[in-house]
Amino acid sequence: MENNLMVSSTPHVRSKDTISSVMRDVVIALLPAAIMGIVYFGLKAALIMIVSIVSAVGFEALYQKATKQKVTVTDFSAVITGLLLAMNLPSTAPLWVPIVGAFFAIIIVKQLFGGLGQNFMNPALGARAFLVASYPTFTTGAAFGATGYGVVGVMDATTQATPLAQIKEGAVTVTQNDMINALVGNIGGCIGETCAIALILGGVYLIIRKVISWKIPVCYILTVFILTCLFKATGIAAAANRQPVYELLTGGLMLGAFFMATDYASSPVTPRGQVIMGIGCGVLTTLIRIFGGYPEGVSYSILLMNLCVPLIDRYTRPTIFGAIKKEAKKA
Amino acid sequence: MSARHKIKERGVHLMNLHTFKRGIHPPDGKAFTNQKPIEILMPKEGALMVFPVSQHIGAPCEPIVQKGDRVLLGQKIAEATAFVCSPIHSSVSGTVKDIKPMLTPSGAMVKSIIIENDGKFEEDPSIGKTTDENDYKSMSREEILDKVKNAGIVGLGGAGFPTHIKLNPPPGQEIDSIIVNAAECEPYLTTDHRVMLEKTDRLVMGLDVMLQLHPKAKGYIAIEINKPDALEAVTKAAEKYPNIEVLALKCKYPQGSEKQLIYAVTGREVPSGGLPASVGCIVDNVDTVLAIERAVVKNRPLMRRIVTITGNGVNNPGNYQIRIGMNIKEFIEATGGLKEDCAKIIAGGPMMGPALYNVDVPFVKTSSALLCMTKDEATLPEESNCIRCGKCVGACPMGLMPLELNQDALAKDYDAFEAHNGVDCIECGSCSYVCPAKRHLAQSLRITKRTVMGIIRARKEAEKNGK
Numbered sequence: 001m002e003n004n005l006m007v008s009s010t011p012h013v014r015s016k017d018t019i020s021s022v023m024r025d026v027v028i029a030l031l032p033a034a035i036m037g038i039v040y041f042g043l044k045a046a047l048i049m050i051v052s053i054v055s056a057v058g059f060e061a062l063y064q065k066a067t068k069q070k071v072t073v074t075d076f077s078a079v080i081t082g083l084l085l086a087m088n089l090p091s092t093a094p095l096w097v098p099i100v101g102a103f104f105a106i107i108i109v110k111q112l113f114g115g116l117g118q119n120f121m122n123p124a125l126g127a128r129a130f131l132v133a134s135y136p137t138f139t140t141g142a143a144f145g146a147t148g149y150g151v152v153g154v155m156d157a158t159t160q161a162t163p164l165a166q167i168k169e170g171a172v173t174v175t176q177n178d179m180i181n182a183l184v185g186n187i188g189g190c191i192g193e194t195c196a197i198a199l200i201l202g203g204v205y206l207i208i209r210k211v212i213s214w215k216i217p218v219c220y221i222l223t224v225f226i227l228t229c230l231f232k233a234t235g236i237a238a239a240a241n242r243q244p245v246y247e248l249l250t251g252g253l254m255l256g257a258f259f260m261a262t263d264y265a266s267s268p269v270t271p272r273g274q275v276i277m278g279i280g281c282g283v284l285t286t287l288i289r290i291f292g293g294y295p296e297g298v299s300y301s302i303l304l305m306n307l308c309v310p311l312i313d314r315y316t317r318p319t320i321f322g323a324i325k326k327e328a329k330k331a
Numbered sequence: 332m333s334a335r336h337k338i339k340e341r342g343v344h345l346m347n348l349h350t351f352k353r354g355i356h357p358p359d360g361k362a363f364t365n366q367k368p369i370e371i372l373m374p375k376e377g378a379l380m381v382f383p384v385s386q387h388i389g390a391p392c393e394p395i396v397q398k399g400d401r402v403l404l405g406q407k408i409a410e411a412t413a414f415v416c417s418p419i420h421s422s423v424s425g426t427v428k429d430i431k432p433m434l435t436p437s438g439a440m441v442k443s444i445i446i447e448n449d450g451k452f453e454e455d456p457s458i459g460k461t462t463d464e465n466d467y468k469s470m471s472r473e474e475i476l477d478k479v480k481n482a483g484i485v486g487l488g489g490a491g492f493p494t495h496i497k498l499n500p501p502p503g504q505e506i507d508s509i510i511v512n513a514a515e516c517e518p519y520l521t522t523d524h525r526v527m528l529e530k531t532d533r534l535v536m537g538l539d540v541m542l543q544l545h546p547k548a549k550g551y552i553a554i555e556i557n558k559p560d561a562l563e564a565v566t567k568a569a570e571k572y573p574n575i576e577v578l579a580l581k582c583k584y585p586q587g588s589e590k591q592l593i594y595a596v597t598g599r600e601v602p603s604g605g606l607p608a609s610v611g612c613i614v615d616n617v618d619t620v621l622a623i624e625r626a627v628v629k630n631r632p633l634m635r636r637i638v639t640i641t642g643n644g645v646n647n648p649g650n651y652q653i654r655i656g657m658n659i660k661e662f663i664e665a666t667g668g669l670k671e672d673c674a675k676i677i678a679g680g681p682m683m684g685p686a687l688y689n690v691d692v693p694f695v696k697t698s699s700a701l702l703c704m705t706k707d708e709a710t711l712p713e714e715s716n717c718i719r720c721g722k723c724v725g726a727c728p729m730g731l732m733p734l735e736l737n738q739d740a741l742a743k744d745y746d747a748f749e750a751h752n753g754v755d756c757i758e759c760g761s762c763s764y765v766c767p768a769k770r771h772l773a774q775s776l777r778i779t780k781r782t783v784m785g786i787i788r789a790r791k792e793a794e795k796n797g798k
Contacts, residue, residue, distance in 0.1 A: 004674075005674065005675060005676055005686070005687060005688055005689070005690070006674050006675040006686065006706075006709050006710075007675070007686040007687075007688045008675075008686055008709075008711055009771065009773070009774035009777070010681075010682060010683050010684065010685065010686075010758070010760050010763075010773060010774075011681060011682045011683070011760030011763050011764050011773060012675065012677055012681040012682075012684070012686065012702075012704065012709065012711075013357055013358075013518065013681040013682070013708075013764065014711065014712060014763065014764055014766075014769060015355075015357070015764055015765050015766075015767075017722075017765070017767040018712070018767050018769070019715060019718055019767050019768055021767070022718075022720065022767050072715070072716075075715070077718075115716060116715075116716040116718060117716045117717050117718040117719050117768075118716070213721075213725075264718045264719045264720045264721070265718060265719050267719075268721075269719055269720075269721030269724050269732065269734060270721070270724060270732070271724075271725070274721075317732060317751075318724065318727075318730040318731075318732070319730055320603065320729055320730040320731060320752045320755055321352075321590060321591075321594070321600055321603075321728065321729045321730050321755070322590065322600045322601050322602045322603040322604075322605065322729075322755065323600075323602075323603060323730075323752075
C-alpha cells in the first residue's frame with residue numbers, strides 16, 4: 001500500500017455538492033408549484049408534465065448517443081428543463097406541444113450550443129417563445145379560455161383568460177379577493193405559474209440551500225414593484241388600474257424570478273452582474289406589461305437579458321483583492 | 332457546551348469577529364487530534380537523518396561538513412550562500428555518512444547531508460543549554476536578527492521564507508503590526524492549537540521578542556473561534572504584555588492565508604504583487620514564533636518542529652514534536668503505522684498540502700502534518716461540464732473568476748489569463764472545493780500561473796535589456 005500511494009493536485013477534499021445534487025434541489029423546489037398545478041388544472045396538467053419531462057430527457061439521451069458523447073441525463077438538468085417547460089404551458093395544450101417544445105429546448109437551445117452550461121438562453125423559455133410564436137392557438141390567450149380536454153381541475157375559474165390579460169384589456173379592477181386568489185393560485189395561467197405562494201416557498205428553499213443567490217429574484221421582484229408604483233403614480237392611463245402587489249403575484253413573475261432568470265448557464269456569475277440581471281428583467285417586464293403588446297412579458301424579458309449576460313459578466317468582474325492602490329493611482 | 336456559547340460567555344462579540352471576504356467552510360477534521368497532547372518522538376540510535384540543503388525559499392545552502400565528520404547536535408552543517416537563504420543545523424549527534432541527492436517531500440531530488448544518529452544527542456558548545464535564558468530586552472536589534480538568521484529559522488507554516496528577512500524589511504517600510512498567524516484554518520491540522528495550549532507563555536514571549544525589533548508596532552495573536560480553549564489560554568498569557576492583543580477570527584478557510592489574515596486583522600489589503608511589509612505588517616505562524624523564542628532566548632537553532640499525523644488512514648492520530656531530518660516512513664511506523672486501507676498521504680493539510688508518492692523522505696523545516704486518507708476519501712470525483720453556477724466566484728478570497736481563468740488556461744490564452752489577474756491566485760483551492768462540477772480549477776490555475784509568471788519575468792528581463 002505504501003508503494004502504491006495515490007497522488008493528485010490540491011485540494012484533496014471536495015464539497016458534497018454535485019451537479020445532480022444541485023439540480024435535484026431545483027426539482028424539489030419546483031414540486032410545490034407543480035403539485036398545485038395538478039390540483040388546479042387536473043390530471044391533464046400532470047400528463048403534460050410527464051410527457052414534457054420524458055421527452056426532454058429522451059431527446060438529451062438520444063442526442064448524446066447519436067453524437068457519441070457520454071449520456072448525462074442522470075444529472076437532472078434535462079428533468080428541470082422538461083418540468084419548467086410544462087409549467088410554462090397552459091393545461092389545455094395538446095400533448096404534442098410539450099414534445100415539440102422539449103425538442104427545441106434540448107436540441108436547438110442546449111445541445112447544439114455545447115450542452116450543459118453552454119446554452120446562451122434558458123432552454124425552457126426559448127422553447128416557450130418558439131411555441132408561442134409558432135402555435136399561438138395552443139399556447140396563448142384562447143388556450144386559457146378553452147374548457148379543457150375532459151380532465152377537469154378542481155377549480156372551474158382557472159380555465160379562463162389570465163388576470164394580466166384582463167387588466168390589459170382594462171376589464172377589471174383588482175379586489176382583495178383577487179389578491180388572495182393570485183396568492184394561492186386560483187387564477188388562469190400556465191400550469192406552474194399561478195400559485196405564487198408555492199413558488200415563493202420553492203424559491204426560498206433554493207436560497208437557503210445556496211443553490212441560487214437572492215440577488216436575481218429579489219432585484220427582479222423589487223424592480224417590478226417599484227416601477228409599477230412609479231408608473232401608477234405618474235397617472236399614465238396604461239398603468240392606472242394596476243395594483244403593484246398583484247403584478248408580482250401574477251403573470252408568471254414568481255416562476256420567472258426564482259426559477260428561470262436564475263438559470264446558471266444563462267445568468268451572470270458575478271454578484272454585481274446578478275443585481276443588474278434582476279433589475280434589467282424587472283424593467284423590461286414592467287415596460288412590456290404596461291406599454292408592450294403582451295400582457296405578461298416575463299419570458300421575453302428574461303430571454304432578452306439572457307442575451308446580455310456575456311456583456312454583463314465582462315463589465316461586472318469582482319474587484320480583485322489588493323487592487324485598491326492600483327486604482328487609486330489611475331484616478 | 333458549544334464553542335460558541337463558551338466564547339459568548341467570555342464577552343467576545345461574535346458579530347465582531349475578524350474575517351475576510353468570501354472563502355469556504357470545509358469540514359474541519361480536527362477532532363482526530365485536537366485533544367491529543369504533543370508527544371516527543373526522538374530519532375532512534377542508528378537512524379539515518381537526511382538534511383536537504385534547500386528547505387526554504389531562496390538559494391540552496393552549501394554543506395560545511397564532509398563525509399566521515401563527526402557532528403554534534405545543533406552544529407551548523409550547511410551555510411547560507413545568498414541573501415535569501417537560511418543555514419541548516421544537525422538535529423542529532425553522529426557521523427556524516429554521505430552527501431548526495433536524496434528525494435524530498437516536494438518530490439524533487441535535492442543534495443542532502445546524511446547523518447547517522449549515534450543516539451547520544453551530544454550538544455554543540457555553541458548552542459545554549461535548555462536551562463539558559465537570555466535577557467532579550469537588553470539585546471540590540473542586530474543581535475536579535477543575527478540570532479534568528481543563524482538559527483536557520485524559516486516560515487514553518489509551509490512557505491519556508493527565511494524569517495530574518497521578513498523581520499527586517501527594507502528602509503522606508505515602517506512596521507506597525509506584527510501578527511501571529513494562529514488561524515490554523517487548514518482542516519485536520521492541530522499543531523498550532525496544541526502549541527497555544529501547551530507552550531502558551533513561550534509563544535507570547537516569542538511575539539514580544541519580535542516586537543523588540545519594532546518597538547512602535549503592536550502585536551496581534553489571531554486565533555480562529557473554533558479553538559476557544561486556545562483563545563482563553565493565550566488571552567490570559569498575553570495580559571501582562573500591554574502591546575499584545577489577542578483577536579478572535581471567524582472560522583473560515585483560508586483565514587490563515589497571509590493576505591486574508593492581514594485584511595482580517597488590520598483591514599488593509601496587501602497590493603497585488605506586494606508583500607505584507609508594504610502595508611506595515613509582518614506575519615509569522617505559531618511554530619515559527621516559537622522557534623524565534625528558542626533562538627533568541629535560549630540560543631537553540633531550529634532542529635525540531637511540531638507535526639500532526641492524522642486522518643482515517645492512520646492507527647494513532649496525534650501531535651508530535653519531531654527532529655527535522657527524521658525519516659517520515661520510520662516516523663509513521665513509530666507512531667503506530669498506517670491502516671490497511673490508507674491510500675493517500677498528504678504532507679500538510681488537505682487544501683494545500685502536496686500528496687506524497689513515496690514516504691521514504693525526511694521531515695524538512697516546512698513539514699507540518701501527515702494526513703492519511705483512505706481510498707474512499709482520496710478518490711476524487713470525475714470532472715464534468717462547467718454549469719456556470721458562479722460558486723467559485725463566490726468563494727475566491729482574491730476576487731478572481733476561476734471559471735473564466737480555467738477557460739483561459741485550457742485555451743492556453745496566456746494574455747487573457749494575465750489580463751484576468753490569474754497571477755494573483757493564492758492557490759488556496761477554494762474554487763475546486765466548491766465546484767459542483769468537480770472541475771480541477773485550482774490545478775489548472777496553478778500550472779498556468781507558473782507559465783504566465785515565467786512569461787512576465789521574461790518580458791521584464793527583455794525590457795531591461797532593451798533599455
